[in-house]
Amino acid sequence: MSSDLDSVKHDVAIANRVLSVAGLAAGALASLGHVSMRVPGEPDKFVVKGRGLAFDVLGAVRDEDMVVCDLNGFLIEGPKGATQPNEVMIHSSILRARPDVTSVVHVHPRYAVVLSTLGHTMRPVAREGMPLVREPLPVYPNVALVTTQEEGTELANVLGTRQAALLFGHGAVTVGTDLEDAVMNMVNLEEQAKMNWYAYCAAGPDHARIPEEMIQAERNKPRFDDLPHMKDLVQQAGVVHARGAWQNYAHLAEQE
Numbered sequence: 001m002s003s004d005l006d007s008v009k010h011d012v013a014i015a016n017r018v019l020s021v022a023g024l025a026a027g028a029l030a031s032l033g034h035v036s037m038r039v040p041g042e043p044d045k046f047v048v049k050g051r052g053l054a055f056d057v058l059g060a061v062r063d064e065d066m067v068v069c070d071l072n073g074f075l076i077e078g079p080k081g082a083t084q085p086n087e088v089m090i091h092s093s094i095l096r097a098r099p100d101v102t103s104v105v106h107v108h109p110r111y112a113v114v115l116s117t118l119g120h121t122m123r124p125v126a127r128e129g130m131p132l133v134r135e136p137l138p139v140y141p142n143v144a145l146v147t148t149q150e151e152g153t154e155l156a157n158v159l160g161t162r163q164a165a166l167l168f169g170h171g172a173v174t175v176g177t178d179l180e181d182a183v184m185n186m187v188n189l190e191e192q193a194k195m196n197w198y199a200y201c202a203a204g205p206d207h208a209r210i211p212e213e214m215i216q217a218e219r220n221k222p223r224f225d226d227l228p229h230m231k232d233l234v235q236q237a238g239v240v241h242a243r244g245a246w247q248n249y250a251h252l253a254e255q256e
């Protein structure tokens with residue numbers, strides 16, 4: 001009989017494979033990164049991809065490759081031979097500092113990394129990931145892997161109350177209220193980074209951005225499910241938000 005913990009391990013394994021399907025852990029980056037999620041009802045524990053697996057790439061991890069850790073980064077349980085990821089402190093420190101966060105993602109996404117090294121401040125140039133970069137992203141100012149308690153705490157302090165932060169020349173972290181939220185924040189952050197890279201190459205470091213007033217103005221528009229031609233249909237269908245990209249990635253990850 002499967003337990004709640006087995007169910008969490010399954011969902012976390014799928015979310016790790018989603019990062020591969022989404023191209024955030026491919027090629028030279030295939031084994032770099034991890035997703036974590038708190039254990040429901042036991043907020044001082046979380047499930048994350050283990051390290052030292054026989055085939056240690058995100059696209060191949062299975063439910064049984066997941067490990068359970070505490071908020072100080074210590075291993076509670078896991079398969080024989082597996083350890084916590086070497087950057088487990090990213091997860092434990094952020095989950096300790098942010099009770100509002102259920103899930104943390106860390107990968108080394110190419111466009112976000114190169115922009116961090118260039119010192120180019122991402123700004124909204126496309127809708128995807130726009131909310132994440134309306135204010136300059138916080139940057140953890142060290143290329144070294146986050147392996148100690150002190151480094152993890154410093155990263156959590158840099159992140160503060162934000163949903164995303166960059167690690168200089170190294171990677172990015174995103175957080176969310178569930179796995180989908182945290183993973184899609186990373187997908188959209190890298191999409192926004194790619195569009196910033198295009199803008200940087202086309203128009204230089206002072207390229208234009210979507211004006212803040214325009215973003216604000218949209219927030220004052222009526223919701224689409226309040227519009228006369230949509231209202232009844234949306235109520236009948238019960239559709240509250242579009243999740244197509246996540247569903248597509250999760251479906252593909254289930255097949256792997």
Ligand SMILES: [Zn+2]
Nearest residue numbers: 087107170171
């Ligand atoms: Zn890393």
